[in-house]
Amino acid sequence: MNGADTAFVLISAALVMLMTPGLAFFYGGMVRVKSALNMLMMSFVSLGIVSVLWVLYGYSLTFGDDIGSGLLGNLDHVGLAGIDPETLTGGKEGIPVFAFALFQLMFAVLTPALMSGALADRVKFSAWSLFIALWVSVVYFPVAHWVWQADGWLFQLEVIDFAGGTAVHINAGIGALAAVLVVGKRIGFKKEPMRPHNLPLVMLGAALLWFGWFGFNAGSALAANGTAATMALNTQVATGAAMLGWLVYERIRHGAFTTLGAASGAVAGLVAITPSGAHVNALGAILIGVVAGAVCSWAVSLKYKLGYDDSLDVVGVHLVGGVIGTLLVGVLAIDGVGGMSQLGKQAIGAFSVMAFSFVVSWLLAKIVDMTIGFRASEDDETSGLDQVFHAETGYDFSTVGGTPTGRSTVPDLTETGAAAPRNKKVDA
Template sequence: MNGADTAFVLISAALVMLMTPGLAFFYGGMVRVKSALNMLMMSFVSLGIVTVLWVLFGYSLAFGDDVGAGLLGDLGHIGFRGIGPETLTGGKEGIPVFAFALFQLMFAVITPALMSGALADRVKFSAWALFITLWVSVVYFPVAHWVWQADGWLFKLKVIDFAGGTAVHINAGIGALAAVLVVGKRIGFKKDPMRPHSLPLVVLGTGLLWFGWFGFNAGSALAANGTAANMAMNTQVATGAAMLGWLAYERIRHGAFTTLGAASGAVAGLVAITPSGAAVNAFGALLIGVVAGAVCSWAVSLKFRFGFDDSLDVVGVHLVGGVIGTLLVGLLATDGVGGATQLGRQAAGAFSVMAYSFAVSWLLAKLVDKTIGFRATEDDEVGGLDQAFHAETAYDLTGAFSVARSAAPAPQRPAGPPDQAGPDQAGTPQNKKVDV
């Protein structure tokens, strides 16, 4: 066992785990206050559901021996059967399989959580839990096998996806679009203001995502080496450039540099560099970031043009950003890798994942909708999903209001005869004559 590489992968797995709560804060601050907890829970619950599925059969389907044609792994490792603490990857100088499996588990956890932002404010929590259970089983696990297992058909096609542009971001983005088309628009879409209730939470979530993404990207080297260092540097470069690209477009188009734009631009850069960062130099990362920031800023407006209600811009950031990063690696890859041939491979990988994920995600969303119902009731949506599904509210302000009331001076009664004193809080006379 290589102890340094093992420690590096375990730390990276912990960083990637932190990204899911970070995503919960990022999305949670962007919704209205009445559904803030529901948005947090839609991300957070993935840590429970996907972990259980990963142990039962997910790891085996994604990284088990290929059953043929590079489409799916076998079930030889159900419950991690045949894998022990001393089982290594990579022969004599490998890392424990459990370290690799834990790292990959965190990718599986965050991918369906990314989709939740597109469906904010309007779906039943139980239906969401069922949907992601089905989705990771028949969409994510097979696609991960295609991309990252040595026998996967996209891996053999030599599609470059270092850390998840196709398997994570394109997969989640197009799947979210399919689900949105089934579920429909929020009540008041294009009519009511639906502003973020807490931009500080959005920035906090962005910071946690940015921090964790170093584990997401550099950790995908599975070793503490030069590739990991190059990927970490390019992650920082692309993210910073994308934030500036988004803000520049926003200033030209809308006349302001917004906090939400800065946060969204950073995430767009993180998405775009994910598939390509190990294959490009720092200048390539800079270019990828600027392009992703500006294009994704433009792409989020498409939901208004085409009329699909992607609540928190999952399609505009993750799908578009993932496609940008996946394709640009074909043009910008160094060491003789880039070129027309590689661009064709990248396009084949991106669009095959899009086609499969969209079709199956749409069918799964329809299945959930026709069986238990995907959409929350109108009363629940208008009143807020926090109370409807969680019996809680994000902010308890009753104590603050009671303190404010007790500190306020008592109202003065108007002067006059006792039987003509001012009204009480119910609007009735305080001293009413009564015949005895």
């Protein structure tokens, strides 16, 4: 066993784990106050559901020996059976298989959580939990096998996806779009203001994602080596460049540099460099970041033109950013694999995952909707999902600004996220 590499992968796994609560904060600050806890829980619950399913059969379906045609692993390792804890991956000197399994588990946890932002404010928590279980089983595990297992068909095609542009971001982004089309639009979409209720929380979430992403990207080298260092450096510079690209586009188009734009631009850069960062130099990473920031900033506006309600811009950031990073590596790779041939392979990888994930995700969302109902009732959506599904509220205003009459002058954020006039009274 290589002790340094093992420690590096275990630490990277912990960093990737942190990305899921970071995502919860990022999304949680972007919704209206009445459903903030529900948004946090939609990400957080993935840590429970996917962790269990990964041990039961997810690892086996993803990294078990192929059952044929490079589409799926076998079930020889159900419950992680038949795996010696002392077995190493990576050759003569490697890391324990369980370290690798833990690292990949965190990827599986994060991917369905990414989709939750597209469905914010309007779905049943039980239905979402069921959808997660079905989606990772039928969509994520097979696609991850295609991309990362040695006998997966996209791996055999030599599609470059170092850390998850296809398996994670394109997969989640297009799956989210399919689910949105089944569930439908929020009440008041394009008619009522639905502004973020807590932008500092959004910035905190983006910072945690940025921090954890070093484990996500550099850790995918599975060794403390030059590839990991290259990936870490490119992750940083691409993310910074994407943030700047988003802000410049936003300033030209809308006249302001917003904190939400800075946070979203950073995430777009993280997404785009994920598949490509180990195969481009620092200048290539900057170019990928700038393109991703500007294009994703433009792409998030498409939901208003095309009429699909992607609440928190999962499609515009993760799908579009994932496609940009996946395709540009075919053009910018410096290690002898770039060129039109590689670009063609990258396109096959990106669009095959899009087609499979969209169709199956739509069917799974439809099954959930037709059985237990995917969408919350109109009354529940209007009043807010926190009390309905969790019997809690994100903010307790009852002891703030009390008056002798038992009334409070705190801003009314319950409906639109916009502060009411300072003298407006609301129930304590």
